[in-house]
Amino acid sequence: xxxxxxxxxxxxxxxxxxxxxxxxxxxxxxxxxxxxxxxxxxxxxxxxxxxxxxxxxxxxxxxxxxxxxxxxxxxxxxxxxxxxxxxxxxxxxxxxxxxxxxxxxxxxxxxxxxxxxxxxxxxxxxxxxxxxxxxxxxxxxxxxxxxxxxxxxxxxxxxxxxxxxxxxxxxxxxxxxxxxxxxxxxxxxxxxxxxxxxxxxxxxxxxxxxxxxxxxxxxxxxxxxxxxxxxxxxxxxxxxxxxxxxxxxxxxxxxxxxxxxxxxxxxxxxxxxxxxxxxxxxxxxxxxxxxxxxxxxxxxxxxxxxxxxxxxxxxxxxxxxxxxxxxxxxxxxxxxxxxxxxxxxxxxxxxxxxxxxxxxxxxxxxxxxxxxxxxxxxxxxxxxxxxxxxxxxxxxxxxxxxxxxxxxxxxxxxxxxxxxxxxxxxxxxxxxxxxxxxxxxxxxxxxxxxxxxxxx
Amino acid sequence: xxxxxxxxxxxxxxxxxxxxxxxxxxxxxxxxxxxxxxxxxxxxxxxxxxxxxxxxxxxxxxxxxxxxxxxxxxxxxxxxxxxxxxxxxxxxxxxxxxxxxxxxxxxxxxxxxxxxxxxxxxxxxxxxxxxxxxxxxxxxxxxxxxxxxxxxxxxxxxxxxxxxxxxxxxxxxxxxxxxxxxxxxxxxxxxxxx
Ligand code: SF4
Numbered sequence: 001x002x003x004x005x006x007x008x009x010x011x012x013x014x015x016x017x018x019x020x021x022x023x024x025x026x027x028x029x030x031x032x033x034x035x036x037x038x039x040x041x042x043x044x045x046x047x048x049x050x051x052x053x054x055x056x057x058x059x060x061x062x063x064x065x066x067x068x069x070x071x072x073x074x075x076x077x078x079x080x081x082x083x084x085x086x087x088x089x090x091x092x093x094x095x096x097x098x099x100x101x102x103x104x105x106x107x108x109x110x111x112x113x114x115x116x117x118x119x120x121x122x123x124x125x126x127x128x129x130x131x132x133x134x135x136x137x138x139x140x141x142x143x144x145x146x147x148x149x150x151x152x153x154x155x156x157x158x159x160x161x162x163x164x165x166x167x168x169x170x171x172x173x174x175x176x177x178x179x180x181x182x183x184x185x186x187x188x189x190x191x192x193x194x195x196x197x198x199x200x201x202x203x204x205x206x207x208x209x210x211x212x213x214x215x216x217x218x219x220x221x222x223x224x225x226x227x228x229x230x231x232x233x234x235x236x237x238x239x240x241x242x243x244x245x246x247x248x249x250x251x252x253x254x255x256x257x258x259x260x261x262x263x264x265x266x267x268x269x270x271x272x273x274x275x276x277x278x279x280x281x282x283x284x285x286x287x288x289x290x291x292x293x294x295x296x297x298x299x300x301x302x303x304x305x306x307x308x309x310x311x312x313x314x315x316x317x318x319x320x321x322x323x324x325x326x327x328x329x330x331x332x333x334x335x336x337x338x339x340x341x342x343x344x345x346x347x348x349x350x351x352x353x354x355x356x357x358x359x360x361x362x363x364x365x366x367x368x369x370x371x372x373x374x375x376x377x378x379x380x381x382x383x384x385x386x387x388x389x390x391x392x393x394x395x396x397x398x399x400x401x402x403x404x405x406x407x408x409x410x411x412x413x414x415x416x417x418x419x420x421x422x423x424x425x426x427x428x429x430x431x432x433x434x435x436x437x438x439x440x441x442x443x444x445x446x447x448x449x450x451x452x453x454x455x456x
Numbered sequence: 457x458x459x460x461x462x463x464x465x466x467x468x469x470x471x472x473x474x475x476x477x478x479x480x481x482x483x484x485x486x487x488x489x490x491x492x493x494x495x496x497x498x499x500x501x502x503x504x505x506x507x508x509x510x511x512x513x514x515x516x517x518x519x520x521x522x523x524x525x526x527x528x529x530x531x532x533x534x535x536x537x538x539x540x541x542x543x544x545x546x547x548x549x550x551x552x553x554x555x556x557x558x559x560x561x562x563x564x565x566x567x568x569x570x571x572x573x574x575x576x577x578x579x580x581x582x583x584x585x586x587x588x589x590x591x592x593x594x595x596x597x598x599x600x601x602x603x604x605x606x607x608x609x610x611x612x613x614x615x616x617x618x619x620x621x622x623x624x625x626x627x628x629x630x631x632x633x634x635x636x637x638x639x640x641x642x643x644x645x646x647x648x649x650x
Contacts, residue, residue, distance in 0.1 A: 058470070131628045153631075179630075186640055215626065217641020220583065220641065221587065225549050225587075235466065240476060247605075249604050260570065261501075261566075263626055272617075
């Protein structure tokens with residue numbers, strides 16, 4: 001199914017879509033308010049972007065430095081070329097420790113590697129302990145957003161799920177009651193876990209330490225209670241020096257939710273007495289993305305989710321419509337790198353308005369990369385697939401009244417105001433392969449003149 | 457197999473070296489009152505804050521705020537008589553599951569975000585500030601810095617084991633974006649400044 005097909009699915013529930021749209025826009029507004037309150041914000045973004053560019057250009061040396069320092073601190077380091085190797089390494093660590101019960105905190109990488117089903121097949125209990133992830137886990141779904149995994153669920157749906165899975169009373173979706181019940185349920189899991197798996201927000205070459213950021217405290221509850229802590233990280237999580245955390249921690253939470261910092265920013269440098277700490281460094285397609293000059297900068301991503309919250313397509317199509325672990329604008333750059341045919345519709349799920357690039361804390365030129373993928377796809381993917389998928393984006397949207405209502409505004413704006421060569425360029429999803437309806441009203445020149453006149 | 461393959465692939469695919477940029481701290485100069493800013497930010501992130509004239513009133517103030525706390529761990533070295541449970545490096549972390557209140561000495565606070573740095577030196581069991589039902593952090597008023605850049609230079613010489621910046625109580629908004637305080641970590645955070 002293409003993105004448009006899946007988006008149409010999500011758009012069947014109009015009230016929910018409207019809520020989703022507004023809720024995410026509200027998060028975007030909180031981000032703005034928070035970012036604007038920081039003097040020198042743009043300088044921080046520039047330097048962050050520059051540090052990430054330096055990291056990619058020296059990544060092998062930084063990885064070696066990181067490994068050396070981590071080993072010196074008593075942390076065990078493992079390397080995995082792909083998801084399969086990652087999962088096997090994790091299984092082996094668990095088996096060596098006779099661990100049968102695992103608590104996990106949010107880690108998009110373990111989602112990407114499909115770790116949960118792998119472990120469950122070996123009779124290991126895996127519990128996702130971030131509340132949003134816990135919700136999607138019991139719903140047998142995947143996160144629809146990297147920071148707000150259950151943003152697609154209503155509180156009533158959560159209420160039903162909790163009644164079924166953890167025996168809560170009907171509460172009409174009372175968030176406080178439900179959160180508290182989850183707290184009790186998860187506390188029990190933390191206390192009985194043999195091992196904890198976490199993600200990594202930043203890994204510091206200079207010290208061999210890692211940083212994990214959460215608001216709930218679940219990564220710390222898991223890792224400090226269990227005997228074994230396994231942290232999985234993509235190779236691109238490296239930063240050169242510890243002082244660089246000052247930069248990235250200022251950016252991350254503000255961009256994600258508008259908070260000045262996450263509740264907990266935990267710096268792990270050594271395992272506690274009597275405990276084991278493992279770090280699994282994973283490639284899984286990242287070095288391939290590194291080889292693509294045009295798309296390399298997508299590896300700067302610090303997974304804040306801001307590009308999703310601001311994206312007019314994401315907000316009205318939902319994270320699941322992208323059919324990938326990382327949805328939204330950044331996901332639409334990363335996914336085609338993994339499977340161009342499967343994800344060929346994603347770079348077209350964008351208005352190219354550039355809002356994503358504007359909010360990105362590490363200044364990834366997201367919309368330009370989307371445009372570049374379109375060029376690759378038109379050239380490389382067999383034409384019928386391209387035509388079909390592009391037609392479906394434009395055709396599917398135009399044929400669906402509800403979808404049209406939102407994209408229509410965008411499309412009409414484009415049709416009315418964008419110069420003809422953009423609308424009818426073969427790279428534009430809205431113009432390609434279809435005669436667009438005639439637009440009433442002024443043409444661009446007239447509109448521009450009127451505007452100018454009105455503005456004096 | 458993974459290690460060599462990954463490093464080889466990175467080496468082959470990376471661009472030519474791009475220099476590491478420098479941060480210019482002059483961009484962040486701000487003429488603000490660190491204390492007022494810190495107080496405001498602690499409240500913003502859901503914490504509570506109380507300024508004391510001296511450490512002598514500390515014990516009373518904590519009692520007033522948490523009258524029902526029974527199992528109390530005090531690692532603050534403020535010679536209060538509040539502690540009812542003593543812990544050491546040898547304590548099993550799981551034995552802390554019923555702790556009502558933990559009192560920890562903060563090393564310094566960060567004005568820009570209301571966070572406080574605490575490190576393993578000041579509490580013997582890592583899970584303590586998370587597993588306790590409520591958390592009190594004691595902080596000296598002079599120990600405030602402007603932003604995270606200063607914060608990292610303050611901890612650059614530490615012995616690196618485990619440490620955490622804590623900003624407010626644990627929280628979540630995962631159910632329809634409604635903010636609920638008290639997720640998996642401490643239900644409340646109170647900062648006492650003196
Ligand atoms: S691409 Fe930028 S805005 Fe999007 S999640 Fe990554 S860091 Fe955030």
